Every structure is written in C-alpha cells, then in structure tokens.
Amino acid sequence: MKQRVPQIILSVTAVLLIISAFIARPEDGNAPYVQRMLAFADQEFATWFSILTVFAFLLGGLNLVATHLVKIRDRGPDRYYSLVTLVSFVIVLVVGMAKLGGPPGLQGDVTAPGSWLSTVFDAVLSPLHATLYSLLAFYIASASYRAFRARSLESTLLLASALVVLLGRIPAGRYLTAWIPEPVAFLRVEELSLWILRVPNTAGQRALMIGIALGVIALAVRMIAGLEKDPRSGGDGS
Amino acid sequence: MIHRYDRLASRLESLDRRWIFLVLAAVVVVSLLTGVSTPDRATSVVQPIYDRIENLPAGAPILLSLDYSPSSAPELEPMADALTQHALLTGHPICYMSLYPTGNNMISRVEERVIAREFPQAAPGRDWVSLGFQVGGEMLINSLRDSLTARYPTDVAGRPLRQIAALRGVRGLADFGLIVSLSAGQPGLKEWILYAGDVLDVPLAGGCTGVGAPQFFPYYPLQILGLMSALKGAAEYEGALARGHPEFVAANQQATRGMGPQSAAHLVIVAFILLGNAGLLLRRLARRRTP
Amino acid sequence: MIAAIHLSGDLQVWIGALLTLMVFSFLWRDNPFYKFAEHVFVGVSAAYWMVMGFWTTLWPALVLKLFPAAGRWSSPEAPVGAWDPVALIPAALGLLMLARLWPRLSWLGKWPTAFALGTTAGYSLVRYLRSDFLYQIQATIGAGLAPTAAGRWLWQESLAQLLVLAGTVSGLVYFVNTREQKGAYGRVARWGLLVLMITFGASFGSAVMGRVALLVGRFQELLGPWLGIL
Numbered sequence: 001m002k003q004r005v006p007q008i009i010l011s012v013t014a015v016l017l018i019i020s021a022f023i024a025r026p027e028d029g030n031a032p033y034v035q036r037m038l039a040f041a042d043q044e045f046a047t048w049f050s051i052l053t054v055f056a057f058l059l060g061g062l063n064l065v066a067t068h069l070v071k072i073r074d075r076g077p078d079r080y081y082s083l084v085t086l087v088s089f090v091i092v093l094v095v096g097m098a099k100l101g102g103p104p105g106l107q108g109d110v111t112a113p114g115s116w117l118s119t120v121f122d123a124v125l126s127p128l129h130a131t132l133y134s135l136l137a138f139y140i141a142s143a144s145y146r147a148f149r150a151r152s153l154e155s156t157l158l159l160a161s162a163l164v165v166l167l168g169r170i171p172a173g174r175y176l177t178a179w180i181p182e183p184v185a186f187l188r189v190e191e192l193s194l195w196i197l198r199v200p201n202t203a204g205q206r207a208l209m210i211g212i213a214l215g216v217i218a219l220a221v222r223m224i225a226g227l228e229k230d231p232r233s234g235g236d237g238s
Numbered sequence: 239m240i241h242r243y244d245r246l247a248s249r250l251e252s253l254d255r256r257w258i259f260l261v262l263a264a265v266v267v268v269s270l271l272t273g274v275s276t277p278d279r280a281t282s283v284v285q286p287i288y289d290r291i292e293n294l295p296a297g298a299p300i301l302l303s304l305d306y307s308p309s310s311a312p313e314l315e316p317m318a319d320a321l322t323q324h325a326l327l328t329g330h331p332i333c334y335m336s337l338y339p340t341g342n343n344m345i346s347r348v349e350e351r352v353i354a355r356e357f358p359q360a361a362p363g364r365d366w367v368s369l370g371f372q373v374g375g376e377m378l379i380n381s382l383r384d385s386l387t388a389r390y391p392t393d394v395a396g397r398p399l400r401q402i403a404a405l406r407g408v409r410g411l412a413d414f415g416l417i418v419s420l421s422a423g424q425p426g427l428k429e430w431i432l433y434a435g436d437v438l439d440v441p442l443a444g445g446c447t448g449v450g451a452p453q454f455f456p457y458y459p460l461q462i463l464g465l466m467s468a469l470k471g472a473a474e475y476e477g478a479l480a481r482g483h484p485e486f487v488a489a490n491q492q493a494t495r496g497m498g499p500q501s502a503a504h505l506v507i508v509a510f511i512l513l514g515n516a517g518l519l520l521r522r523l524a525r526r527r528t529p
Numbered sequence: 530m531i532a533a534i535h536l537s538g539d540l541q542v543w544i545g546a547l548l549t550l551m552v553f554s555f556l557w558r559d560n561p562f563y564k565f566a567e568h569v570f571v572g573v574s575a576a577y578w579m580v581m582g583f584w585t586t587l588w589p590a591l592v593l594k595l596f597p598a599a600g601r602w603s604s605p606e607a608p609v610g611a612w613d614p615v616a617l618i619p620a621a622l623g624l625l626m627l628a629r630l631w632p633r634l635s636w637l638g639k640w641p642t643a644f645a646l647g648t649t650a651g652y653s654l655v656r657y658l659r660s661d662f663l664y665q666i667q668a669t670i671g672a673g674l675a676p677t678a679a680g681r682w683l684w685q686e687s688l689a690q691l692l693v694l695a696g697t698v699s700g701l702v703y704f705v706n707t708r709e710q711k712g713a714y715g716r717v718a719r720w721g722l723l724v725l726m727i728t729f730g731a732s733f734g735s736a737v738m739g740r741v742a743l744l745v746g747r748f749q750e751l752l753g754p755w756l757g758i759l
Contacts, residue, residue: 013643014654129307137503140737162730170505171497173504206693256556266744270759312743312749377652448737500745
C-alpha cells in the first residue's frame, strides 16, 4: 500500500500527460469526454505542481528554522550566526506576509514600489546575491592561472578554444587582429570565436544534448514502469 | 642542482592568489574610471532579433520574460532595457513576466530605469503591462499556452487582463508577435523552447548569460530565431538599436559602457593563463637542460 | 577621468555597499563580517521565496479558489465567485507534503512526491524527445549539406554543416560505453573527444565572460551610487 499507491499516482499522472501531448485541445465544450479530460489534466496538473512547489518552499523554511533553533539550543559555536539567520528570516516573513509599506491592507503587489519588501530586496538581497556570485570572477581568474596548462593535445585544444573565445568576445580582441586582410577575414579572432561557438561547440553540445535527452526519456520510462526504486525506502515500505 | 628555470617556475607556481585578486580588481576599477567604451556591431546571431521587432505587424505585442535574479542582472538587464526601448520606439506593447521569484523587482527596475525616464508618455496598461512572477517554471509556461488567464487572472496591479489594452487580442502565448526570454539558468530559455517555441507557432528569441550561452547555440536558428549571449550580446543589440534609431547613442548604454572593463579583465585573465603556462614551459626547459 | 567622491546620503545604498564589502572581505580570508553577511542572505532569501510563492501563486491559485470571500482582503472591488471543489485536490496533496515533519506520518509525503515526479516525467518525456532529440537531428542533417543562396553554393556553410555532423556523430560515439573504443571506432571516438575539448574550452571562455560581468556590475554599484565617482 505504502509503495503501491505512490507508484500508481506516478504512473497514471505521467501516462495521462504523455497522451495529452498528442491530443488536440478541445475548441469548445462539445468535444468528447476523453479529450476534455486530457485537456483538463494537461492544464490543471501544471497548476497543482506549482502549488506543491510552494508547499515545498514552506517545508524548506520550516526546516531552516528547526535546524537553526537546534544550533541555538545546543549552544554550538555558530549559534549567534544562527540567531542572525532566524531574525532575518522572521523580519522578512512578517514584512512580506503582511505586505507592509505598500497599498493599504493586503491589496496590490507584494513588491509594489515603496513596500518594505522591495526595500529589503534593494538594500539587502540584491547586493548580497550579486556580490556572492561575483566572487566567482576572482576564483575563476585564480583557477585559470593555477590549473589551465597545455600538457596534452586535449588540454591544448581546450586552452586554445578558451583563449580564442576570451579574446574574440571583447573589443580589444577585435583590434588585435583587425590587420588581417578581408579575403581571410574569417581568421580574425572575433570571427573565429563565433565560428567556434557555431560549429565545434554546437557539435559537442548537440552530442551532449542528445545523450541527455535519451537519458531523460529512459529515466521517465523506468519511473512510469515502476523500475526505479526510491533508495530511501526500506523493505517495509517506510 | 636545481636549475634556475626550476626556481623561477616554483616562484610562479607559489604566487599567492590574493595578488591575482588584487590585480584583477585594480584593472576593473581603473578601466571603469577611465570610461573607455566602443559601440559594437550586431553579429548574425543577434541581428535577427532586432530585424524581427522592426518587421512585426503594427501593434503586435511582445512578451518579455525576465527569468533572472540580481546575480545575473549586469548581463541581462542591459538586454531588457534595450528590448524595452526598441519595443516602445516601434509602437509594440510589452508584456513582462518572470519565472524567477525576484522577477517582480527586476521588472520594476526596468520600469523605473527605462520607461519612467525615457518614455514618460508610455501608459501602463496601454503600452506595457506587468504580469509578474508565478511559481512553476515550465509548468507555468505550459499553463499559459492556451490562456494567460489560467494563471494570471490579473496583472500585478490587480487589473483583470481582459481590461488591459496592451493585451487586446491576446488569449494565449501564440497570440504574441514575439516571445523573448532573458535567462540566467533554469527555468529559462530552454523551458521556453521546449514548452512554448517548439509546441506553438510563435517566434522565440533569447538572451542568456555567458555561462549558459554555449548550450543554446544548437537551438539556433531552427528553434530560436536569435540569441544575445552575455554582455557582448547586449552591447551588439545596443549597437543595432543605435544604428537603426540614432536618437539612442550606443555609448550611453549600459552594456557598451561595461565592455571596456570587460575587455581589460579578459586581457588580465589571458595574461595569467599565459604566465601559468610559462611556468610549465620553464619546467620542461629545465628538465631538458638538467643532465 | 577620476572625479571627486560624492558619498551617497541614501541609507539603502549604504547598507548595500557595506554588505558588498563584507562579502568581498572573504577574498582576504574567512572572517565574522563575511559570515554575518552570508547568514543574513540565507535568512532573507528563504523568507523572500516563501513570501513570493504564497502571494503570487498559493493565494490566487488555491486560497481564493477555496475561500473566494478572502479575495475582499486583497482586491476589495473584485467580484466574489463560487468556490472550486477541484482545488481540494492540490490542497490535500500540499498538506500531505507537510506530513514529512512527523516521522510516523512521513510515508504520506510520498503521495505528493509521486504526483510531482509523474508530472515532471509526463511533461518532459515528450518535450525532450521532440526538442532535444528529433529537432537536433533535424538541425544536424535536415538543413541540407549543400546550402545555396541566389543560385550560388555556400561552400563555407556546407563545410560548417559537415563539421557539425561529423562532430555530433563522433561525440555520440565517444559517449557509448558498451563497446571498446579501438580501431576505426576508437579513432572516431577520439575525434569526438577532441571536439568536446573545444566545446568545453568555449564554455570556459563564455563562463569567464559571465563572471567578469558580475564583478564589473558590483564595482559599478560601489563607484557609482555609493561613492558618486562614476
């Protein structure tokens, strides 16, 4: 029961959606019942999935609170940072759920101009988000210096391709090879970099894409057929 | 005996990475302060997007999906700005939406930075509308296929969609003249291709970050009509816009200004790569010369 | 060139700038300022996602369908319709998902998970088959290996098409693990590996471009709105 019901739900849902992809949406209410049912599944299951995603956000938030409360209770070394996380979480949750600072009451967009949530976004979330990701520029420069070596034919090709793309995508690169005459203009670094992206890169990416697509299809078929076992479930179905 | 080349190679290899960080930061700051920028020319991958908007039927609405967060804004916001300018200049209403939770704020920024400043005569509801973010990613795109009101009964301001002039004649995604997704990752352009572009008969174009760009080239030109990739793609579009509509000078535009420091940083990184390989070369020379 | 510094008087800009500098301090070494900023980011972003998910999706797609009268709180002038009993299904699935919080009832959480997996499998199977498999094959060979324009043979386009075809096939050969890669087969697989190396090099170059743009953006924010130099 504990394993069979979820498998039935998974298989029925997936099969309905696969069939609906091949059936035209009904033009009016006089279409056959099966056609209307498949259209309903195609339309509504996507919305239900979105609703479940929000419940997953809620689960994640509750998990975050529980984890940090345990750290504070156990007086771990980072308990003050856990307090910072919890306080930030609660403040933004209250500000956002009550739509403070925006139109009166609960009306309007939660991120309406002037709302406190918008202020938190502009002052805190946006700079932090952007800066954390911008650190990668420094680490990519450091990694390039330390690890990018032309030791073999493969690594030399990788290096050469990267250098051409790096130089070809900037104005300075254009000036470097602007002297190359028109009949062999395809040797200019900006033309070479575009050629690399449109020819060998496309070939390699296409091979990867086709391989991944076959993997996705195989996994979907295995899941629908019940051949994929959940590694977390024990023999008793718990 | 340690060859002097080996000693030199060791010194290169043991360079503290914080010197690399410092050089990179200094180069970017200096190039920002000197403010050098050069307008760019649209390549064959970017030009079709510009041409499509120029040749859309009069009043055909454009759907612009801002599928990115602040971490990708430096690359994708210039694209959003340029597309907004182009659409409003050519009289095509824009409908904004997003697959990312930060999308509402990203849309507000375009409104404040471009529409309010450069097009004060543009009216919300008539010339542009914001549907905002909804959870779901590809599921949201699928839901909107036949009817926008399935998930967006109103816009972010609470106006029912049927009352919005910018969406007159639009029932589902196929009724837009063009769909453009500015995509930082997943969900994004790939989901628009799989769930909208390849399913419906609607032109689809994309903008993406440098990180994601190589994976979208296989879709061009059969499944997407054009692709702006990274800051360069945005600068190319600004260049095309400046050429076609001279009232917008490309050197004032965000992406074109950013290409100067981008250039400098790339040259520094290339120099570091060559320096690192110089160390490898020195080791090999030392091995050959050591008896 | 360099102008005088005009510090911003906007508190919002100052908070953003200070948080930016706290994160950049990690480049020197890990320190309490960076940890503080990191933990603020975790708390704020988790709550932001929850709030956005609730007001943009859960409220209109579930709450208002079950309790239409609640719409008066968010849109006082909107008409109140009848409740939709079908909305009970996703509501039930969502509540079952929360059952994971109690170990004895956590098995109930598998039902909504199964629905989510079935939905994903059902939607993606057909779409991946069409867009990432059939259309990619069509793009590789269907466009024709001898494109022409105004009666002229475009030899550069033909060569490019041929190279893409050869590269794609050899890349796929490289990925096949069920056959030993030797002889002619092995040479094709090696050619595929070399094509993939060029692909990864292009990916790296593009990734550098992407990351550097983020860095330029941050410095523009510091030098512009905060210090007033730009």
